[in-house]
Amino acid sequence: MLTLEGVVTGAGAFRLAADLRVEAPGLVAVIGPSGAGKSTLLDVIAGFRPASEGRILWHGQDLTPLGPGDRPVATLFQDNNLFPHLTLAGNLDLALRPRGGRLTDEARARRDAALARMGLDGLGDRKPGAVSGGQQSRAALARALLQARPILLLDEPFAALGPALRAEMLEETRRVVSETGALALLVTHDPADAHRVAPRTILVSEGRAAAPRDTEALFADPPDALRAYLGD
Amino acid sequence: MARRPLALIAGGLVAALTLVPVAAVLWRAGGPATFAAGDGQALRFTLWQAAVSAAVSVALAVPVARALARRAFPGRAVLVTLLGAPFILPVIVAVLGLIAVFGNAGILNRGLEALGLPGVTVYGAHGVILAHVFFNLPLATRMILQGWLAIPGERLRLAAALGLGPWQVVRVVEWPMLRRVAPQAAAVIFVICLSSFAVALTLGGGPRATTVELAIYQAMRFEFDLGRAAMLACLQLALAMAAGLAALALSGAAGMGAGLDRTVPRHDAQRAGARFVDTIAIGAAAVFLLTPLALVGGNGAAGLFDLDAPVWRAAGRSVTVALASTALCLLWALPLATRRGEVAGLPGIAVSPLVLGTGLFILARPYVNPVALALPVTAIVNALMALPFALRILRPEAEAVRADYGRLAAALGLSGRVWLIRVFLPRLRRPLGFAAGLTAALSMGDLGVIALFADPERATLPLQVYRLMASYRMEAAQGAALVLLALSLGLFWVFDRGGRVNADA
Known part of the structure; x- marks a missing residue:
């Protein structure tokens, strides 16, 4: 269970408040108008942005004082998910040995398995620039798989992909989440994404992140803010 | 990530190396009492020639x-x-x-x-x-x-x-x-x-x-x-x-x-x-x-046959000094490659090499024969002089690397060492190569502080060229100058090229 206990964050005129609990595991969509604070919500959970008030708890453990690398969180950003000068395998290795040191044979086997699992067999020694956008996304997902952190944050990582590829990656993500038993928060601006893969949805609007609701129920009877966003 | 203590040490060193010699000079200065007639003329000429040079x-x-x-x-x-x-x-x-x-x-x-x-x-x-x-x-x-x-x-x-x-x-x-x-x-x-x-x-x-x-x-x-x-x-x-x-x-x-x-x-x-x-x-x-x-x-090509052993020894010393300056300058520049660090590196441009050399001379004299320090001091002063340029080249790129990949590195929990070796330095290869090339070439060609200290046994190549010229051995001087030119451009090329080869966009 991920708990945001009276969390407030913000800079200048911008402010986001969140007081909610999310049951793990499962895939939860985060939806709302642009500028409402969807990415901010993820940033505060990942530790990139301090909470000026409140606490963030994971199964009762207070995450607030921990740095981004020490939280049980893996993140897929909008861009720059891979270091372009390292091979795909090198990128994955970095996640296994963030403090340096040699990779054991067992770790190497795990890395190769993660690549194979994402359909990147034999592409391990290519650099990101030498593979397609979809394969880059797969490599980033493979790394998240390898990190095996219980919380996965996805900040529109597939936004640059075409519709078919994006649907494919969302499906892949859904499978990874259900296999690993993680809790995943998926930021999206497309209600169809939420319908497709996320049984629950958090609505972020007017400076507030609402508690997750059943996706179908939410869209069947949208609150005013969501209705305005959807435009009907 | 950004190693604050290192940045403070690097910035402190720049400040100490510029301020302490200047302070030594100030302390040693006799005040206006020793202002000789020729000095006023030197001041007037300095201002006049700078103004005319700029205008022309x-x-x-x-x-x-x-x-x-x-x-x-x-x-x-x-x-x-x-x-x-x-x-x-x-x-x-x-x-x-x-x-x-x-x-x-x-x-x-x-x-x-x-x-x-x-x-x-x-x-x-x-x-x-x-x-x-x-x-x-x-x-x-x-x-x-x-x-x-x-x-x-x-x-x-x-x-x-x-x-x-x-x-x-x-x-x-x-x-x-x-x-x-x-x-x-x-x-x-x-x-x-x-x-x-x-x-x-x-x-x-x-x-x-x-x-x-x-x-x-x-x-x-x-x-x-x-x-x-x-x-x-x-x-x-x-x-x-x-x-x-x-x-x-x-x-x-x-x-x-x-x-x-x-x-x-x-x-x-x-x-x-x-x-x-x-x-x-x-x-x-x-x-x-x-x-x-x-x-x-x-x-110079004709003069190449006139070159004697002292020229080649001077060339060897110059390359050594240039490489030492380059290493020192980059070690200095990396932690200072931030907006604030760039300001901290600026004194290198304002303080004159001769002033620094004079200060270091005054400081060192009671303890060692300053002549023995000629080459190390030259290397340090050259690094300091090149620092503002190196920072100008590195800072924007370093900030871009931090902006683009800092969050990913934090999310992965990379240690400072792994970040430096696996991400920061590889991403900075091109500007590092360019900055290193400039520093090496600048240092290689520098004829400044070395002239203050050096004896013939410690001359750098530019000083050796000057000596040959002053003793009217023009063919040898031009031959040595050609060697100097080739080494300066060569060092620049090697470093700059090294930064580009196989570098990923």
Whole structure:
């Protein structure tokens, strides 16, 4: 269970408040108008942005004082998910040995398995620039798989992909989440994404992140803010 | 990630290495009591030659920049690139080239003699200015060319649509740009010429052509008058600081120079007269800048056979000093590659090498023979002098790497060491190679602080060239100068190339 206990964050005129609990595991969509604070919500959970008030708890453990690398969180950003000068395998290795040191044979086997699992067999020694956008996304997902952190944050990582590829990656993500038993928060601006893969949805609007609701129920009877966003 | 303690140490070292020698100089200075008659003259000459050099450089640069801005011709890109070369050209090499053209036995005097005309001399105040123009005309041209290329094409199109004549275009479009850019270029050149040492040492001298820097050297070297040297060092420091601050205030938001490889489409420049003027401007500038270097190349190749063991030993010492300076400069620059760090590195530009050298001399004298420290001090001072340039190159790229990948690194929990080795340094390869190349070339060609200390056993190659020149062994001097030029450009090429090969975008 991920708990945001009276969390407030913000800079200048911008402010986001969140007081909610999310049951793990499962895939939860985060939806709302642009500028409402969807990415901010993820940033505060990942530790990139301090909470000026409140606490963030994971199964009762207070995450607030921990740095981004020490939280049980893996993140897929909008861009720059891979270091372009390292091979795909090198990128994955970095996640296994963030403090340096040699990779054991067992770790190497795990890395190769993660690549194979994402359909990147034999592409391990290519650099990101030498593979397609979809394969880059797969490599980033493979790394998240390898990190095996219980919380996965996805900040529109597939936004640059075409519709078919994006649907494919969302499906892949859904499978990874259900296999690993993680809790995943998926930021999206497309209600169809939420319908497709996320049984629950958090609505972020007017400076507030609402508690997750059943996706179908939410869209069947949208609150005013969501209705305005959807435009009907 | 950003290693704050390291940045503080690096910044502290810059401050200590600039301030402590200056403090030592101040403490040792006797005050105005030791202000001799010649010193006032040195001050006046310093200001005068800097002002004239700046004015002439800028005045000559305007037609050249204008021609380069509106003409496309084969070799233009090469010429624009060459305009950046004086930065890494050793001063002593250029001086030898100018002597080969304008010297007593130079091609100009031989031509005048053949025509039965009286000869000219390259030594003295006008020789100093000639050399300064040689070095700064390209800089001024690049800065003003930048200004020309920054004029929005729409404005020129509008001028053409309105049918404005050439003078109207100058008045409405070009003059406002020049009024802004030309003073900036002049200010930068003025500051550079204020601390002119090697040029004044080789072409100037005497009561009528001695800069303050040269006077410091003479007080140290010939009169052993530390008090006077210290007083002059304070004077030089005040000069450089005042002029540097003034130039900074003038500079505004002048960029470093991207995109010089395009011409502005001009609708008013197609007349024969304009073509003629532009051809003359570009041709004259190319002849003025390239002839001296071609002569060093030609004469130097003959002189290569005259080179003796001391020259090669000096070359070895120079390469060692250059590599040490480069390593030191990069070690310094990496933790300082932030906005604040760039400011911390700036003293390197304001404090003169001779002042630093004098200060370190005063500090070291009670404990060791300063001569023994000649090479290490040279390496340190050269690193310090190159630091502002290295930071200018590295800082934007370093900030981009941190902005693009800092969050990913934090999310993965990378340790500082892994971040540095696996991400930060590999991502910075290109600018690191470029900065290293500049530093190595600058250090290789430097003839400054080394002249203060060195004995023949510790001479660097530029100093050795100067010695050969001063003892009228011109063939050997030109041969050694060619070696120096090849080593400077070679070091630059190796480092710059090393940063590019196999670098990923």
